[in-house]
Amino acid sequence: MRISNLDRESGASIEHLHVLIDGVNEDAVALARYLSHRARRVTVLDIENDEPGRVRDAWCADGGNVDFRSRTEIAEIEDARALFVSLSTSPRDLIIDHARSKSLILSNLADTILRDTLGRTVGVTGSAGKTTTTYLLTAILRNAGMDVIGSTDYRLTPSGPGKAMLEAVASRNDMSWSVLELTSHHLNYVTTGPSIGIVTNLFPDHQDWHGSFEAYRGAKQNLLRFQECGDLAVLNFDDPEVRGHFRGVGQAREIYFSPLDNITNGVVVADGYITHRSRAGYDRICGISELRMPSHHIPNALAAAAVAIELGVNRNAMRDELVSFRGLPQRCQFLGAVDGVEIYDDTIGMNPRKALKGLETFPDHSLIVVSGGAVQSVGGERRVSSALEKADLRLFCEALLRKANGIVLFDDGGDVIERTLVEIGKGMPSVIHAENFEAAVLEAARAARPDARLLISPVFYNPPGDMRCFLERLVGKSD
Structure with a gap:
C-alpha cells in the first residue's frame, strides 16, 4: 500500500473519513461497496432523485455504512472530507x-487502486498508445511467470480500470503487479503515484473537458508528480x-x-531491431521485420520492453509476446x-492525431476512408474545439488527400x-x-472496387x- 496525498492532506487515514462518491453507475457502486468497509461513512450522490432509491433497493453493502443522496444536496453534507469522482466528472x-x-x-x-494495491503498480498514460502498451506489458510479465493483472484484462472501452479490477485488487499479494491504463480523466484527480509510470506521447486532446492544453498536460503529469524515491518513470525521448x-x-x-534511435542508453530501434542499448553494448530483442x-x-512495444528489461524479464518471454502481437480491436x-473489399477498423481514432497515426500506416492512394461523427460527445465535451486540435485536423486532412x-x-x-x-x-x-455512420460504411463498401481497402477512421x-x-x-454477414 502506497502513501497517498489523500491521507497527507486529510491529516487522517481514510478509515476516519466521511467520503462522497459522485454518480450511480457500475464503477461508482463498486467503489462505494469497496470503501464502505474502509471509510467511516460513504455517501453516494446522483443527479436524479429517484435513482438512489432504485439502487438502494438492490444494494447489498454487507454491513457497510452507506447512504444515498441527491447530487443537489451536497451543500447539506457538512462532515465530508473527500469526493470520489467518476470519469465523466469535468x-x-x-x-x-x-x-x-x-x-x-x-x-x-x-x-x-494505486493507493490500496499491496503489490507494485505500473501506470500507463499518453495521448495514444496507452491501451496497447498496457496490454503488451501485462502479456510480457505474465509470459515471464510473474503474478500480474492489467486493466486490459477486463475491458478496453471505456479505457482503464473499473469495477472488475477494483474487486481483483482486494485479493492481491505484496509480490504481485497491477498494470493500469490511466487517461487524463483519471489522472486529473489522482493523489497517488504508481511504482512505475510510462508516458507514451502527448498531443492535443480533450481541450474542452480540461479547459486548455496546459490543463490537459498538467493532468497527465500527475502520473509522475506523486511518485516517490525508488520509483521509475519511463519516457518517450522522441x-x-x-x-x-x-x-x-x-x-x-x-x-x-x-523509436528514432536518439539515445545512447535505453530501448531503441537500431539497424532494424528492437534493441536495448547500454554501456554493456547492444542487446537485440527482436527484428522489426x-x-x-x-x-x-x-x-x-519499446515502452513495454523498457519496463520488462528493468524488471529482469527473460528476453525470450519478451520476444515471444512482441512478435505474436497483432494489435487490439478498433x-x-x-x-x-x-464482397472483396477489405475492412480495417480504426474506430478508436476519435481525435485527429490518433486518426492520423492509423491513416499513415497505409500506402498512398490505397484507401476508401469513412470519417465523421458528432462534434459533441454524449457527456457534453466538444471535440476538435481548440486551435491546436484544429491544426491537427488539418494535418489529418492533408494526409487524407494523399492516402x-x-x-x-x-x-x-x-x-x-x-x-x-x-x-x-x-x-x-x-x-x-x-446520413449516419452505418449508411456511410455501406456507401463506402458499394463505391469501392472489389480489391480496395476500406478504413473506418471517425475523427x-x-x-x-x-x-x-x-x-x-457487416463482416459476419459477408462470410
Whole structure:
C-alpha cells in the first residue's frame, strides 16, 4: 500500500473519513461497496432523485455504512472530507467548484487502486498508445511467470480500470503487479503515484473537458508528480512534449525509449531491431521485420520492453509476446472482407492525431476512408474545439488527400472535415455524404472496387460499441 496525498492532506487515514462518491453507475457502486468497509461513512450522490432509491433497493453493502443522496444536496453534507469522482466528472463541473470551496480532497477509483494495491503498480498514460502498451506489458510479465493483472484484462472501452479490477485488487499479494491504463480523466484527480509510470506521447486532446492544453498536460503529469524515491518513470525521448515537460516532474528515476534511435542508453530501434542499448553494448530483442503489429504500435512495444528489461524479464518471454502481437480491436484491425473489399477498423481514432497515426500506416492512394461523427460527445465535451486540435485536423486532412481515393463523410463532424479539405484545396478525391455512420460504411463498401481497402477512421465522436457491433455484423454477414 502506497502513501497517498489523500491521507497527507486529510491529516487522517481514510478509515476516519466521511467520503462522497459522485454518480450511480457500475464503477461508482463498486467503489462505494469497496470503501464502505474502509471509510467511516460513504455517501453516494446522483443527479436524479429517484435513482438512489432504485439502487438502494438492490444494494447489498454487507454491513457497510452507506447512504444515498441527491447530487443537489451536497451543500447539506457538512462532515465530508473527500469526493470520489467518476470519469465523466469535468474539472469545471459545479460539484468540483463546491468540493474545492469546502476543501474536500478529490480522488477516484483509479487512485484507490494505486493507493490500496499491496503489490507494485505500473501506470500507463499518453495521448495514444496507452491501451496497447498496457496490454503488451501485462502479456510480457505474465509470459515471464510473474503474478500480474492489467486493466486490459477486463475491458478496453471505456479505457482503464473499473469495477472488475477494483474487486481483483482486494485479493492481491505484496509480490504481485497491477498494470493500469490511466487517461487524463483519471489522472486529473489522482493523489497517488504508481511504482512505475510510462508516458507514451502527448498531443492535443480533450481541450474542452480540461479547459486548455496546459490543463490537459498538467493532468497527465500527475502520473509522475506523486511518485516517490525508488520509483521509475519511463519516457518517450522522441516526443518533444514528453521530453520537454515530463522530465523531473516527480522524484522517480527516469529511463527512456526512442523509436528514432536518439539515445545512447535505453530501448531503441537500431539497424532494424528492437534493441536495448547500454554501456554493456547492444542487446537485440527482436527484428522489426518479425513484428505483426501495425507499425505505429512499435513505440508502445519499446515502452513495454523498457519496463520488462528493468524488471529482469527473460528476453525470450519478451520476444515471444512482441512478435505474436497483432494489435487490439478498433486500432487499425483487419476485420475481414465484404464482397472483396477489405475492412480495417480504426474506430478508436476519435481525435485527429490518433486518426492520423492509423491513416499513415497505409500506402498512398490505397484507401476508401469513412470519417465523421458528432462534434459533441454524449457527456457534453466538444471535440476538435481548440486551435491546436484544429491544426491537427488539418494535418489529418492533408494526409487524407494523399492516402484516399475516395472519402465518405457523415454527421456534423463530416461537414467540418469537408470544409477543411476545401480550404486545403488540392487533389480532392471523390467525396460522398451519408446520413449516419452505418449508411456511410455501406456507401463506402458499394463505391469501392472489389480489391480496395476500406478504413473506418471517425475523427469525431461516435459510440464505440455501436460502431464495433455494426462492423462485426457487416463482416459476419459477408462470410
